[in-house]
Each structure stands twice: as C-alpha cells, then as structure tokens.
Amino acid sequence: MTGLIPLSDEDEAQVRALVEATWQTRKGAVLDRLDTLAQAARAAVDEQLDEPQRRHAEREAHRLAGSLGTFGRQRASQLAREAETLLTTMPAGASAPSRLAAIVADIRVLLVDDVTGSDATDGHPLLHVRHADPWAGTRIAEVAMSRGMRTRVSADTPEAGPGSIPRVAVVDLDLPGALELLRRLASEDPAVPTVALVGVHHGLRRRLAASEAGATTILPAESTAEQILVAVDAALGRSEPVDGHVVAVLDTSVVQDEVRGALEPAGLTVEVISDARELEQALEATKVADVLLIGSDLPELAASDLCRAVRSDPRWAALPIALLVPEVTHAVTRAAALAGADGVVAQPLDVIELRARTVGFIRRSQSLRALAETDRLTGLANRRKLDAELDRFVALADRLGQPLTLALIDLDRFKRVNDRYGHITGDLVLRRVAALLRDRFRGEDLVARWGGEELAIATFGMPRPASVRRITEALDELRDQRFDGPEGQSFKVTFSAGVAEYPEDATDLASLYQAADAALYRAKDTGRDRVAAAGAAPANATPGLFDVAIIEDDDILADLLRRSLDEQGLTHTTITDGHRAIRRLTGPGRQRARVVLLDIDLPGSDGLEVLDRLAADAVLEETRVIMLTARAGDTDVIDTLSRGAFDHVPKPFSVPVLLQRVLGALAA
Amino acid sequence: MTVRRVLLIDDDDDIREIAEITLTAVAGWEVLTAASGEEGIELAAAEQPDAILLDVMMPGLDGPGTLTRLRAGPDTCGIPVVLLTAKAQTSDRHRLNGLGAQGLLTKPFDPLQLPAQLAAAVGWEE
Numbered sequence A: 001m002t003g004l005i006p007l008s009d010e011d012e013a014q015v016r017a018l019v020e021a022t023w024q025t026r027k028g029a030v031l032d033r034l035d036t037l038a039q040a041a042r043a044a045v046d047e048q049l050d051e052p053q054r055r056h057a058e059r060e061a062h063r064l065a066g067s068l069g070t071f072g073r074q075r076a077s078q079l080a081r082e083a084e085t086l087l088t089t090m091p092a093g094a095s096a097p098s099r100l101a102a103i104v105a106d107i108r109v110l111l112v113d114d115v116t117g118s119d120a121t122d123g124h125p126l127l128h129v130r131h132a133d134p135w136a137g138t139r140i141a142e143v144a145m146s147r148g149m150r151t152r153v154s155a156d157t158p159e160a161g162p163g164s165i166p167r168v169a170v171v172d173l174d175l176p177g178a179l180e181l182l183r184r185l186a187s188e189d190p191a192v193p194t195v196a197l198v199g200v201h202h203g204l205r206r207r208l209a210a211s212e213a214g215a216t217t218i219l220p221a222e223s224t225a226e227q228i229l230v231a232v233d234a235a236l237g238r239s240e241p242v243d244g245h246v247v248a249v250l251d252t253s254v255v256q257d258e259v260r261g262a263l264e265p266a267g268l269t270v271e272v273i274s275d276a277r278e279l280e281q282a283l284e285a286t287k288v289a290d291v292l293l294i295g296s297d298l299p300e301l302a303a304s305d306l307c308r309a310v311r312s313d314p315r316w317a318a319l320p321i322a323l324l325v326p327e328v329t330h331a332v333t334r335a336a337a338l339a340g341a342d343g344v345v346a347q348p349l350d351v352i353e354l355r356a357r358t359v360g361f362i363r364r365s366q367s368l369r370a371l372a373e374t375d376r377l378t379g380l381a382n383r384r385k386l387d388a389e390l391d392r393f394v395a396l397a398d399r400l401g402q403p404l405t406l407a408l409i410d411l412d413r414f415k416r417v418n419d420r421y422g423h424i425t426g427d428l429v430l431r432r433v434a435a436l437l438r439d440r441f442r443g444e445d446l447v448a449r450w451g452g453e454e455l456a457i458a459t460f461g462m463p464r465p466a467s468v469r470r471i472t473e474a475l476d477e478l479r480d481q482r483f484d485g486p487e488g489q490s491f492k493v494t495f496s497a498g499v500a501e502y503p504e505d506a507t508d509l510a511s512l513y514q515a516a517d518a519a520l521y522r523a524k525d526t527g528r529d530r531v532a533a534a535g536a537a538p539a540n541a542t543p544g545l546f547d548v549a550i551i552e553d554d555d556i557l558a559d560l561l562r563r564s565l566d567e568q569g570l571t572h573t574t575i576t577d578g579h580r581a582i583r584r585l586t587g588p589g590r591q592r593a594r595v596v597l598l599d600i601d602l603p604g605s606d607g608l609e610v611l612d613r614l615a616a617d618a619v620l621e622e623t624r625v626i627m628l629t630a631r632a633g634d635t636d637v638i639d640t641l642s643r644g645a646f647d648h649v650p651k652p653f654s655v656p657v658l659l660q661r662v663l664g665a666l667a668a
Numbered sequence B: 001m002t003v004r005r006v007l008l009i010d011d012d013d014d015i016r017e018i019a020e021i022t023l024t025a026v027a028g029w030e031v032l033t034a035a036s037g038e039e040g041i042e043l044a045a046a047e048q049p050d051a052i053l054l055d056v057m058m059p060g061l062d063g064p065g066t067l068t069r070l071r072a073g074p075d076t077c078g079i080p081v082v083l084l085t086a087k088a089q090t091s092d093r094h095r096l097n098g099l100g101a102q103g104l105l106t107k108p109f110d111p112l113q114l115p116a117q118l119a120a121a122v123g124w125e126e
Helices: A009-045 A051-070 A074-089 A095-112 A134-146 A178-187 A200-212 A225-238 A253-266 A276-285 A303-311 A330-338 A351-373 A383-400 A414-421 A423-440 A464-479 A509-525 A555-567 A578-585 A607-616 A634-642 A655-667 B013-025 B037-047 B063-072 B090-097 B114-122
Strands: A126-130 A150-154 A168-172 A194-198 A217-220 A245-249 A269-273 A291-294 A321-325 A343-346 A404-411 A446-451 A454-460 A495-502 A531-533 A545-551 A572-575 A592-599 A624-629 A647-650 B005-009 B030-034 B051-055 B081-085 B103-106
Touching: A009 A051, A009 A095, A009 B013, A051 A074, A051 B013, A074 A095, A126 A134, A134 A150, A134 A168, A134 A225, A134 B103, A134 B114, A150 B114, A168 A178, A168 A225, A178 A194, A178 A200, A194 A200, A194 A225, A200 A217, A217 A225, A245 A253, A245 A276, A253 A269, A253 A351, A269 A276, A276 A303, A276 A383, A291 A303, A291 A351, A303 A321, A303 A330, A321 A330, A321 A351, A330 A343, A343 A351, A351 A383, A383 A404, A383 A446, A383 A454, A383 A495, A383 A509, A404 A414, A404 A423, A404 A464, A404 A509, A414 A423, A423 A446, A423 A454, A423 A464, A454 A464, A464 A495, A464 A531, A495 A509, A509 A531, A545 A555, A545 A578, A555 A572, A555 A655, A572 A578, A578 A592, A578 A607, A592 A607, A592 A655, A607 A624, A607 A634, A624 A634, A624 A655, A634 A647, A647 A655, B005 B013, B005 B037, B013 B030, B013 B114, B030 B037, B037 B051, B037 B063, B051 B063, B051 B114, B063 B081, B081 B114, B103 B114
Parallel strands: A126 A150, A126 A168, A168 A194, A194 A217, A245 A269, A245 A291, A291 A321, A321 A343, A495 A531, A545 A572, A545 A592, A592 A624, A624 A647, B005 B030, B005 B051, B051 B081, B081 B103
Antiparallel strands: A404 A454, A404 A495, A446 A454
C-alpha cells in the first residue's frame, strides 16, 4: 500500500554500494569537520573555549551524528552524539574537556580504520515490522535500531516472493493478510520467529488464530515498543541453540558416548558421572543442572531408586529427570512415574527423541525458573533465588575452602526520590542502579533485589576487598549519573553498602547476613554514600569525597578551621576563590564534600553566586552548605537560607560553636 | 507507479546527497533539494512538490519556522510535510506534532528505509 515494491537482495546490495561510494567521497569532508571538534576540544582543555566556538562545535557534532549514522557508521554516530551532549553542557567540570578530546580521537580512529565498509549490515539481525500504524511501526524500529538490529518497516503485508527473509518479525494483526504472513514466516526454513500484536478488541478468537498461524509470541497491540522488543529478543533466543547443562548418571562408556553425541551438538553441556554416589556432589557443584538423565544399568542401584532419592531432596524437587530404560512397558513407565521421573527414553537411544525431550525439558524449566526467580522490576534475581544460591555457596565454601561474600546495598534517601519525583521515576532509578551493579560483577556472581530499595550481591571465590572494590566502582559511576524527574528536574542518587565474607566474618548464613547488615548500617551512620566492610575499621572517606570543603579567602581563618577539623578526624579541602569553587564543586568529575563552609565575601564569584550554582547543579542534594555571613542582617540570612543553604553563622564566630554546627550538619 | 516529486530541505550536504540517492534509486522519485528554509519555501511555491522532507535543526530559519511559513503560504499550505529530526525524545515529538506536520522521521535513518518511511508517513497508497 505504500506503493513501493520491496527491493530484491540484489537491488538492496546495489543501493548500499551506492551509499558506500558516496561515503567514500564524503569521508574527507567528514574528517575536516572532525577537525573543528578537535580544535574545540583543545580549546576546552586549555580553558579557552569561547561561546561562538562552542556553538559552532556543537552544531558540527550534531551534523556528524546525523550523517555518520545515515552512512551506517553507528558507533561513530553515537560518539558524535555524546560529543554534542558534552558540548551542550560545557563548561561542566574538569573531566569534560578531556572526555571530549578522547571522543574525537575515537571517532577519528573509527573513520580512518574504516576499510571494511558499513558496520550496519553484518552480524545485525534483520527485523521486519509490519504495522498498520506507521507511527507505531517507526517507534518499534527506532528502539530496535538502538539495540543494534537492522529494521524494515512497512504498513503493508508484502506478497510472497523473493526479497530478503528477516531473522525475526513483528506483525500487527490489524493488517489485512497478517495471518497469511505469519503462516508464511513460520513455514520458512528455518522458521522465522514472529511477535504478533493483537488488539484487545479482537478477543480470544483472534489470538487463537494467530497462535495457530504459528506466531511465536502474542502481545497486546497496546504494548510499548520496549515491551515488544523484549519479546523480539526472547523470540530470537528461542530460535537459537538452547544453553543448558545436563547431568547424566551412566555407567557404560557406549551409552555415555551416545548421550554426548545426541546432546552436545544441540549446544548443551553434558556432565557424565559413572558412580551414582558422586551424584549429590555433582548436582551441588553445578550452578544449575537443567536436566538429570539416569541410565538403567547402574550397578548397586536401580534407576528408579536413584530418581526417588534425588526427588525427595527439596533442592532438586523441580529438576526434570528422565530415565533411560531398556524397554518402555506399562510397568516401567508406572515405576518411573511413582519414583518422580518426568519421562522415560527407550534404549537403544533414538538421538532425535533424546535431544527433543531434553531440550523441551530445558526450555520449560528455564522459563519457569526465570519467572519464579526473577524480580520483575529490575530483572535481577529475587530473594528466593538469592537464598538458594547462598545455601549452595556456603556448601561449596565449606568443601573447597574458598571465601564467599555477601553485600547488602541500600539506596540513600530513596523514599525522598519516590516522594518528590513519583514512583515511576523511583522505579527507573532502581533499574539503573541494578544494571550498573550487574555490569560490574561476573556472570557467576548473583546480583539480586533483596526487597524495596535494597539489593544484594553474592559472590563465590572472590575475597571481600575485590567485592568492595567493584561496588565502590559502581558507586563512583552512579555519582556521575544524573536522573531526570517527570518535570525535567535533575537529581542524583547514591547508595550505601555493607560487605561481609564467609567464613571470615560469620559462622553461618544467618550471621553472614547480620555481619553484612551491620556493615551497611555503619556505612549509613557515617554519612551514607559509601561502602563499608564488615570487621574493618569504619570505612575511610571515599577518595574525592571530603567531609568539609572550606571556601574562604582569609588564610588565617582557613588555617584555624582546618586545625579544628583535623582534631575531629574530619577530612577537608580548602578553596580560596568563588570561580574555582564553582569549577571544582560542580559538573561531572567534581570534588564532593558533605559540608561546605562558604564565605559570603569571596573574590571571583561571591558566596551567594556559588550557592546558586551548587543549587543549580543539584549539589545541594548531597551537600549541606553553611554560609559564613559577614553581617548578621536579616536580609543576608533570609537570602542565604532561601537559596538552599542548610545553616548560616555570622562572622566573627567562635570556632567551637562553628564546629558544633559542622558536626550537626554532618549528622543531619 | 506514480513518479513523486519530493523536496528535501536540509542544511547538511551529506544528508541531502544520501537522501537524494536513495529516494531516486530506491523509489524512483524525483528529488529537489534546498539548503535553507528560505530557499526551500521559494522552491516549494515554484515547483509544487508532492511532499516536503524538512530538517528540524537548521541555522537561520529552522524547521518549525519553515513549516509555519509553508502552512501560511497560499501556494504551499496544502503540501504534506514530514519533519526530519535528530531528537526522538517524546517531549520534542509532542511539540513538533502540534505544528501540523504529517509525520516525523529521525536521523540517523537507514537510507534504504527512507522512501518507505516517507511514503508511510504521507499516506501514499497506490
């Protein structure tokens, strides 16, 4: 209906070649444009970037992002977009210019090394979106592209015939011919997985029809593009080799080879045990056994007895078990069923049957397990999964003499985020923090949502300092991130964490939880926004975070303040003028202080201006400002407090009194 | 298939060239280009294209400004306009939707997709 004939593969290749040829002629001009950015970056590093040059560079970055992406240079396009954002917010903190310079260098490397041609086509699965509503279709395509897929959108169901076959497709059932299209895609070899969108008004009958036509997944038409892409990812995954671990108790090498030969080509790992007595150990050591196969001809123990023994242990109650039997008779299947087996497979083994059964078990149990063990908001493991894994880790630690750690993490003042910005924003924050932590840990570590705004991380074979370091890195990264409220307000989030190690800090799981919890509370009590280790001395201040920043141009007074802070064991830094204070305390990469003592009379920018800038940059979310006012006039005081200062102290002041105010602010 | 005439208004030569190539090669349409809003308005009035693809962010007269003038001109008020923007944020969309454009495409775009997306946005059916 768009009046466009779908391109054949050949035509598509031709147009792409044309685009590529254009790129080659344009490349020189693009590199020149990059020079403008490089000059701006240099100027920014030297603090010489003036407004016209900044605007010019911002504009060039914007254009680069658009044209590089259109030429299929997605990575370079993303970098240019990042440069644009940096330039838009410039000058913002000390690290921005060097980051900008690094980005420009990266883009140059990408473009100069760019000999292989477009990076947009190879290895990126092709998604077809057939949607009656072009706006909705385009939206889905955008999200898909941002996830590295190539997409084709149309508001049309193409006739059967040549044209490239997608790896996966989204089909809107409101399109005429949609069912026929689903059927066609399902009959391709290999079948193309499909996500069908069915409006609520269509009712169950239409869903059934879609399912009969071979739709892999059926979603309500009202689903968001993000939800649809989750289903697309899952549908793609389902067409791929299954990833699972099979434990097989088999005593003869012939059967062992047969089982391996049937399952390993399907992508499964097979762990063979020839002695039934080793089974418990094997099941415990495996992270997840997906299927247990038990052979028939075990000495000393009948297959059904072994099956019963495994099944009666609550840890393996849900494990799919199949028995390999010499002959499938009524008596055999009954004995197997009574012993708790999920199925029997006859010997000699039929390779196809064994593979199909095993893969079927695995898909079912994996999807059930994923549902039962996943926290729906964050996608992390839930508490139930955490408890199960910790049990397993403790058993492993006892046997192998390796440490395990448990970290409890609590978002700081999270209730305030929910109250101020709403629960949708709060949920988003939780998801981002969850992803940040997940990225910092290994695949075998478990990052879980413990409940509410608390997360937990269990690691095995990683000592406490390593776990503390990873969490601290995540916290550093979080501090540099900004979150947006529903009305565009910008805010920041931190967390506190406590880390304990077994057996160093605890004798069992319960006391391990207690030790981690106690460390978490210590982190909270000493000012939040930090990671505390169990048993260690109170956590030292995080690098780059001071208890107090003194912004004062009077040397003698500053010195006096420093000494009294030293006596209290508080860390501090001194800044002697307003401009420098703004530069150091705002923007990404800024230095942080829990309390700022701010002189109202400063060279450069005065105290009120500094205060305004701290407020504008959301620094006051985490920092309390005590203004040192020269005059005790009401206007100065009201002015100061209304602009967001925590407290004010008129000059001249007594140092002990000021110190009390500082301690009060630190404790608040 | 009808031969369509599309006017592309974008200050970026790369985008103009690539869009021209694909609209011509993939769809077989005739393409006119303008590098600024002012030039585009003049060309639109004189040439009466079937659709206008209009960049949002341009120096001088920007996309929304150009669109407002196109809508106010007696010769150009009936020509469908599709905006081309780098910013796909929802807030931006809401603002741009209110301007009376037929659709919104985002940069960077896949060159091969451009004709189909433009046709879908304008609602061209054969």
